[in-house]
Each structure stands twice: as C-alpha cells, then as structure tokens.
Amino acid sequence: MIKLSQSEQRTPEYLSQGSLCRFNRCEANYALYAILGRKSKGIFSPLEYGKAIHCAMPFLQRRDPSGALKAFTDVWSKSGAPDDDKRSVNSAASMLAEWYSGRMVSGSTPPYTIIEPPQTAVAPTERRSEDEFSFLVDLGSELPFYGLLDGLGVKSESHWVIEYKTTSELATRFLNAFHLNVQIIGYVTAVSILMPQAKVVGTFVEALRVSKNPYSQCIPVFVEEHEINSFISHYNKTVKRILECLEKGEWEQNFCSCTTYNQYGQPGYTCPYLDLCKTADWRSMLDSYKVDTKTPFTELKSKETKG
Numbered sequence: 018m019i020k021l022s023q024s025e026q027r028t029p030e031y032l033s034q035g036s037l038c039r040f041n042r043c044e045a046n047y048a049l050y051a052i053l054g055r056k057s058k059g060i061f062s063p064l065e066y067g068k069a070i071h072c073a074m075p076f077l078q079r080r081d082p083s084g085a086l087k088a089f090t091d092v093w094s095k096s097g098a099p100d101d102d103k104r105s106v107n108s109a110a111s112m113l114a115e116w117y118s119g120r121m122v123s124g125s126t127p128p129y130t131i132i133e134p135p136q137t138a139v140a141p142t143e144r145r146s147e148d149e150f151s152f153l154v155d156l157g158s159e160l161p162f163y164g165l166l167d168g169l170g171v172k173s174e175s176h177w178v179i180e181y182k183t184t185s186e187l188a189t190r191f192l193n194a195f196h197l198n199v200q201i202i203g204y205v206t207a208v209s210i211l212m213p214q215a216k217v218v219g220t221f222v223e224a225l226r227v228s229k230n231p232y233s234q235c236i237p238v239f240v241e242e243h244e245i246n247s248f249i250s251h252y253n254k255t256v257k258r259i260l261e262c263l264e265k266g267e268w269e270q271n272f273c274s275c276t277t278y279n280q281y282g283q284p285g286y287t288c289p290y291l292d293l294c295k296t297a298d299w300r301s302m303l304d305s306y307k308v309d310t311k312t313p314f315t316e317l318k319s320k321e322t323k324g
C-alpha cells in the first residue's frame with residue numbers, strides 16, 4: 018500500500034477519463050500520477066507522433082493538405098522525438114495523403130461535417146487545433162468531469178464527437194476498444210450536457226495506422242442512454258472512493274494490474290511504476306520520475322459560459 022501524509026497529498030480539482038481508468042486499474046498508480054504528480058521521464062515517441070497528427074487533421078478536414086503537413090512538421094520537430102522506421106515526416110506525409118485521398122479527393126461523401134465547438138469555461142493549456150475544446154462538467158459528485166475533445170461533427174441533424182486515434186495495429190482488436198469505452202461514453206455525456214438542444218448520438222473514431230503502409234478507417238460508435246446512466250453512476254462512485262482514499266491517505270497497490278501477463282493481454286503496456294512498487298522503500302524511487310502537476314486547462318475569465 019502507498020501511504021501518504023495529508024501534507025503531501027494534493028486534492029484533485031477534476032477527474033478525467035484517463036484518471037477514472039487509472040484509479041480503477043490501481044489506486045496506487047492513480048496516487049503516484051495524479052496526487053503526487055510523478056510522471057515517467059523521457060519522450061514517448063508514439064504520444065508525440067499522435068499529438069502532431071492531431072494538429073494536422075483539422076487542416077485536412079478543411080481541404081488543406083499542405084497546411085496539414087506543415088502543422089505536423091512544426092509539432093514533430095519541436096517534440097524532440099527521434100525519427101524511426103514508422104515515425105517521421107515522410108511517413109506522416111503518406112498517412113495524411115492516404116486519409117485525404119480516401120475522404121476528400123476521390124468523390125466520396127465525407128461521413129460528417131465539422132462544426133464549431135461550443136463555448137466552455139475552460140480552454141486547453143496547449144491548444145492543438147481550432148476544432149478541439151476542453152470542458153468541465155458536473156456529473157453530480159464533488160469532482161467535475163474533465164475532457165479534451167478533438168472535434169464535433171454533424172450528420173443528418175445528429176451531433177457526433179470526433180476522435181482521432183493513431184495506432185500501429187489497425188485491426189478488429191483495436192477498433193473493438195471503442196465500444197463500451199469510458200472516453201467515448203463520457204465525451205458523449207459531456208456534449209449532451211453542454212449542448213442540451215443537440216441530439217448527440219455517438220462518436221466517429223478516425224483511426225489512422227502508423228506504418229510505412231498507411232491505412233485509415235472511420236467507424237461510428239453509437240452511445241445509448243443506459244450506457245450514459247451507467248457511466249455517470251460509475252463515475253460518481255469512483256469519485257467517492259478517491260475521496261475516501263484521500264481521507265485515509267491510503268492507496269492500495271493492485272498487483273493484478275502491473276503487467277500485460279496477469280491482465281490477460283490488457284493493458285498493452287507494463288505499468289510505468291513497476292520498479293517503484295518492487296522496491297520495499299517505494300519513496301526511494303520517487304526521483305526516478307519527474308514532477309508534473311500542471312493542469313491541462315486554463316479557466317476562462319467569463320463565468321457566463323457553461324461547462
């Protein structure tokens with residue numbers, strides 16, 4: 018168990034879908050990441066590459082492929098991540114061209130039209146595109162739900178959340194991950210609250226394969242009302258459990274969640290705190306992680322806006 022004194026604990030201001038999963042996977046993992054703000058050092062290339070592709074996609078949506086490649090190149094070159102076999106400006110150019118030719122050039126009808134995001138009370142600290150927006154919504158417990166959406170689209174008067182995903186494995190196993198997924202359900206829930214007049218039916222997952230042989234697929238994931246109700250109930254129960262852990266300063270280690278083997282293949286990565294948890298005096302390992310307690314959003318001055 019990770020035991021923390023009250024003075025070293027930071028009370029969280031919100032819960033994101035990532036933190037919701039993290040806490041339910043392992044209380045100790047959540048405490049190290051969100052309460053102490055200890056993050057892995059170093060650059061994680063797939064994450065930086067994904068961020069750069071996210072910055073490029075809104076340009077493709079506006080039929081500006083050269084703007085897309087420039088946006089990608091600017092972000093990727095500043096990230097400090099090295100080029101490798103799969104990730105470079107050339108491979109991004111192929112990925113973006115493959116998506117663009119399949120959707121915008123060949124005469125096919127795009128499955129949705131991008132629309133302006135709603136006004137919310139928070140803005141992303143690092144804005145990646147004009148389509149994305151962040152939100153804080155009240156789901157009925159002490160911590161509001163925070164999220165950052167890639168965009169919003171409409172199709173036949175229905176509203177859709179748009180999510181870009183980059184992956185090395187664009188196959189059924191990857192696409193199945195978005196059905197009964199807290200990010201998908203949570204973001205549809207949030208947009209339904211932010212835009213009560215809109216009919217928000219689900220999420221278009223725009224999946225792009227990171228490969229020398231690029232391929233992309235857009236799948237609609239519908240979200241039903243019972244999923245939203247279950248999500249809200251689970252969210253609020255999780256907040257209650259987080260507050261109980263905070264009160265006691267006790268965060269249980271869940272050894273079922275450390276590696277892919279005893280999770281029967283899930284998650285795809287070994288927990289970054291494995292070495293820390295293997296050490297009897299876990300505090301002696303804290304300096305192996307950088308401290309990062311920054312909030313991913315900025316509160317806007319106007320309190321008139323919702324969310």
Ligand code: SF4
Nearest residue numbers: 043270275288291294
């Ligand atoms: S290594 Fe295991 S017990 Fe430790 S934080 Fe990660 S998941 Fe939890």
